[in-house]
Structure formats: structure tokens, C-alpha cells
Amino acid sequence: MSAIRPLIAAIALMLAALSLPLQAQRLPEESRVPGGIALIPLAGLAADKKPSAWYKSNRVMVISSQGTSLQDQAHWIAVAGIPLKANPKKKQHLRANATSYYFDIDGKEYKAQYLTVKNKRHVNPDPKDIARWRKEKAEMVAAFKHWSNPEEPVTRFELPAKGPFSSPFGLKRFFNKQPRNPHSGLDIAAPQGAPITAPAAGKVVAVGNYFFNGNTVILDHGNGLTTLYCHMSRIDVKMGDQLKTGDSIGAIGKTGRVTGPHLHWTVSLNNTRVNPLLFVEGK
């Protein structure tokens, strides 16, 4: 019995992989939890004009359902990022043109992480640091809110760096035992100087040296999908550059609030930080 079980599990996995529908290539993985993604078929809306959709006062990505498993349900699909602080007890409300769509989300318990940071100002910033951080945060939010309409919507990513995932998305964080915001991205550990590359086509919409994030770049992939790269030792791009998948963004470093060299990679959808791995195939 004990020898057969792993075999059955392996066969079941193989069958599941074989039956994966083609659209797995195109849609991000759905996960209706805080920090996840909801795919909402916009039933009842005309096919001839792309609707505009809104969720929690942010504009939401809308893509055609053609060729996906949802094509029988509606012509258009809203792809909405769900905030980490969304309340699972409440019905979620998405609006497309003048139509309301309601959906439920499940709760998700993220693990806690305790980090020790040597630079005390990175844990308890002084007023000057806080003023600097506020300005930088406004710059970043403006970049996250960037809206563009590329011909081919980006809904899938390659990984931007090679290395083990050293810290997952969503961790509740404590710096020197003090609670701070949850981890809004995925950390990929790699040696100082290792390459960071564009995970999909995108345009550079922010470049800066920030208090917490160090050397930072933000790419806009269109339809409210943006990505953030932090702690870099070197930046290879400038504002307005148009990148293709695999183009260099810069190099791994340890600038800003870090405990060692790594890439902090954030994925933002409708100005909402979501689990980057939902966009990555075969992770």
C-alpha cells in the first residue's frame, strides 16, 4: 500500500498536467484570496467594445476570453488583484461599465517572519527619512497606477532572476521584533552582480534610489500590470525605455533595507500588490 500510493500520486499529477487546457498559457492563475487574483467573466456586456472595469476605486485589467476556458461565460474577463487587507467576510464588488459583479474571497493565513536589521534607521526612521520615504512612496504609487494599452496584453511572466525564493509573498513581517507591513513581493536570492531581466515586454516608468528599496526600477506592462525591482547594485535602464522579455534591467545588490543581496520583485495589478507566482508558469 505504502509503495503504491506515491505511484498513484505521480500518475494523477501526470494526468493533471496532460489535461491542462491551452489557455493556461494566457491567463494568470486564479486565487480568490487576499493577495491573489480573481478572474471575473463579464457576462451581459457587448463584445464589440472593451468595457472599463473598476474594483476598490482602481481601474482593472479587462481581456478577451477568446481561446480560454471562460469563453463560454462571457466575451470579456476582468483580471482583478485582491488586496492583502481585503476582508473575506465581505462580498467583493467589481463594476464594469454600469454593471455590478459580486464575488466571494476565502481567507488566507500568511506566515510570520522575524528579521534583524543592523541599520536602526531602517527600522525606526527619523523624521527626515520619513519625509523622504513619503515622497518616494508617492512616486511609486503613481507608477503603479500607470495605465497603458499595449496591443498584446501581458498576462504571464518569466522569472526576472535565477536563484532560490528566499522570502515568499505575503509574509507578516517583524523588523527587530517590531511589526511592519506584510511582504509585498517575492525575494529571489542571488549573488551580488547577477543579472535581473525583464519578465515580459514593458516600459520603464520609475527609476530611483529609495530609502527602503535602494536602487529601484518599475516597469509598466499595460492594463494596470506593473512590476517593481529593488535593492539593485546597478541599474541598466532609464525612464521611458521600452524593454522586451529578457532585456537587462540591472544587477542584484543589497541597497536599501536588506539583510543580504537579493532581488525583491513586486507585481502590482490594479494598484494592488499580488502574489507574483500567479503569473509565472512552471515555478
Ligand SMILES: [Zn+2]
Ligand atoms: Zn522582499
